[in-house]
Amino acid sequence: MKKIAVLGLKGGIGKTTTTVNLGAALAEKGRRVLLVDLDPQANLTLALGFQAVTDLSLAQFLVNKASFHDVVRFYNKNLHCIPASGNLAKLDRLLIKLHEENPFRPFVLKRAFARVPACYDFVLFDCPPSRSMLTINALSLADEVYMPIQCHYFALESCRNTISLINSVKSRFNPLLTLSRVVPVMGDPRKHVTKNVLRELRLIFGDSLSHTLIRENIALVEAQGKRLTIFDHDIRCHGAEDYAALAEEVLSQMNAERTLLLTA
Ligand SMILES: Nc1ncnc2c1ncn2[C@@H]1O[C@H](COP(=O)(O)OP(=O)(O)O)[C@@H](O)[C@H]1O
Ligand SMILES: [Mg+2]
Numbered sequence: 269m270k271k272i273a274v275l276g277l278k279g280g281i282g283k284t285t286t287t288v289n290l291g292a293a294l295a296e297k298g299r300r301v302l303l304v305d306l307d308p309q310a311n312l313t314l315a316l317g318f319q320a321v322t323d324l325s326l327a328q329f330l331v332n333k334a335s336f337h338d339v340v341r342f343y344n345k346n347l348h349c350i351p352a353s354g355n356l357a358k359l360d361r362l363l364i365k366l367h368e369e370n371p372f373r374p375f376v377l378k379r380a381f382a383r384v385p386a387c388y389d390f391v392l393f394d395c396p397p398s399r400s401m402l403t404i405n406a407l408s409l410a411d412e413v414y415m416p417i418q419c420h421y422f423a424l425e426s427c428r429n430t431i432s433l434i435n436s437v438k439s440r441f442n443p444l445l446t447l448s449r450v451v452p453v454m455g456d457p458r459k460h461v462t463k464n465v466l467r468e469l470r471l472i473f474g475d476s477l478s479h480t481l482i483r484e485n486i487a488l489v490e491a492q493g494k495r496l497t498i499f500d501h502d503i504r505c506h507g508a509e510d511y512a513a514l515a516e517e518v519l520s521q522m523n524a525e526r527t528l529l530l531t532a
Pocket of ligand 2 (some may be wrong): 280283284285307311312394
């Protein structure tokens with residue numbers, strides 16, 4: 269089970285779209301995927317057509333008032349989701365208080381995850397755009413971080429805070445955490461700005477920059493409105509093509525790492 273936090277300390281940069289559609293692409297390729305909505309705004313939950321109900325959602329699961337089977341929702345056979353609701357914000361405030369008393373106490377996500385069945389190949393956490401305790405919980409539990417970055421000139425400035433948060437959680441709570449993939453999103457490969465930003469990102473992030481550019485594509489917006497993944501909305505659009513390519517990249521890198529381990 270690979271646990272990936274999709275992170276960026278800014279709203280509107282493509283975290284939820286990437287969580288939903290990368291998850292859906294991995295599910296299309298036969299992997300079992302669990303998406304966890306950690307954002308009290310519940311965009312991921314709504315984007316998959318589920319309701320953000322307070323009584324059977326992530327907050328209840330985290331405080332052990334609901335079982336995994338009570339809260340899990342099935343988008344399709346391979347793509348499942350633990351929905352969020354507004355009461356996650358209340359839980360976050362409680363976790364901040366507990367954190368002030370004892371920095372190691374409020375790791376509710378790690379504890380709750382012992383109750384998630386081991387059948388999933390991937391767990392993707394859709395993080396809120398803030399340094400909330402829920403974000404810190406996700407980073408403390410995740411193996412890797414994926415960071416979407418918009419192909420705009422000021423994108424690099426905006427990801428500094430995200431990288432410093434990753435480093436801080438890594439040094440305090442999760443030494444194995446890595447920023448393993450920076451995903452350029454909302455770009456247009458014909459435009460100078462996209463080419464320049466990609467060149468700059470390659471210099472900074474090297475191989476951690478994914479080779480797949482998620483192009484700007486209105487179908488991704490429409491799919492959210494229809495409460496469908498991009499594959500169920502329009503399998504031939506650029507968005508579907510790009511997220512399928514990103515999933516392929518993720519899987520082939522995992523295979524390469526496995527081969528390296530076996531031959532070491
Ligand atoms: N590649 C893309 N092309 C066009 N619109 C996109 C793309 N990715 C995301 N969007 C749109 O941008 C908005 C913000 O994306 P979202 O994934 O919700 O960001 P975040 O979760 O970081 O707040 C949404 O309306 C979404 O549909
Ligand atoms: Mg979001």
